[in-house]
């Protein structure tokens with residue numbers, strides 16, 4: 440017992456002396472190949488990391504340290520001949536397995552892309568208004584995943600009404616999405632996405648909602664409103 444405590448003491452001193460940097464999607468760090476090298480899983484054909492116990496529902500964080508640690512064994516791919524994630528992608532964003540053309544990915548288009556989205560891709564976005572999980576959701580390894588217990592991961596939006604979301608002004612948007620990553624994209628990009636979803640809804644009842652935004656001061660919102668109206672005639 441005494442010897443174990445001594446060893447623990449030495450280790451704690453070592454930890455206290457070592458340098459540490461923590462990254463969670465916050466720096467240009469190749470998190471996926473590093474996670475594979477650390478044995479946490481492998482980069483699937485959809486390019487994300489998945490694991491035999493975790494499936495695809497996992498975020499990555501990295502701790503860089505000068506601490507002398509025993510390396511883990513890297514994981515190898517267990518994708519085999521499966522191509523489910525490549526086949527399901529609504530925008531054909533995979534030119535080849537393990538390669539993603541981010542310019543076609545709905546996650547990029549709805550979260551990162553400024554201004555109007557190419558008309559060719561708008562219909563493929565369907566009713567997705569913030570990101571896309573299709574290539575992750577279809578993966579057969581998800582049968583081993585367990586739901587997160589942390590309340591922070593529980594869905595908060597419920598089933599949103601497109602008409603109500605399209606009516607948000609800047610302050611209502613900020614209030615509605617306070618504490619959510621959605622807040623980062625701002626009201627204009629969010630409403631632009633909602634209008635693409637309205638245009639793809641096939642519901643003529645939503646045409647007046649789009650009509651109310653054709654003179655929006657944001658050019659991408661006004662353009663999306665005109666596009667949605669044309670789709671719903």
Ligand code: B12
Nearest residue numbers: 464468470472486487488497498499541544546547570571
């Ligand atoms: C840019 C980015 C995006 C872009 C581009 C995605 C991409 N696949 O490249 C966009 C906006 C499209 C995006 C979308 C999404 N993203 Co993102 N994204 C990132 C980010 C910030 C960088 C990824 C990157 O470096 N891309 C560049 C390409 C070239 O790298 P790559 O895919 O890893 O492939 C290359 C390397 O692996 C390299 N390589 C191979 N072996 C080795 C070995 C070594 C040693 C090295 C150095 C390199 C190397 O060769 C490959 C080909 O060039 C990471 C966070 C991070 N810091 O890693 C999150 C990250 C990948 N995203 C994440 C998530 C959750 C998503 C979405 C699911 C979000 C959503 N619901 O909408 C989608 C999924 C889309 C998809 N199929 O990938 C998670 C994935 C978690 C996981 N389990 O892997 C990450 C890791 C964020 C996190 N910290 O959790 N994302």
Ligand code: SF4
Nearest residue numbers: 528544545571573574
């Ligand atoms: S997140 Fe959606 S759009 Fe992006 S690559 Fe996966 S299936 Fe395709």
Ligand code: SF4
Nearest residue numbers: 483484518521524578
């Ligand atoms: S869906 Fe199939 S190919 Fe894609 S990551 Fe999962 S196992 Fe690999």
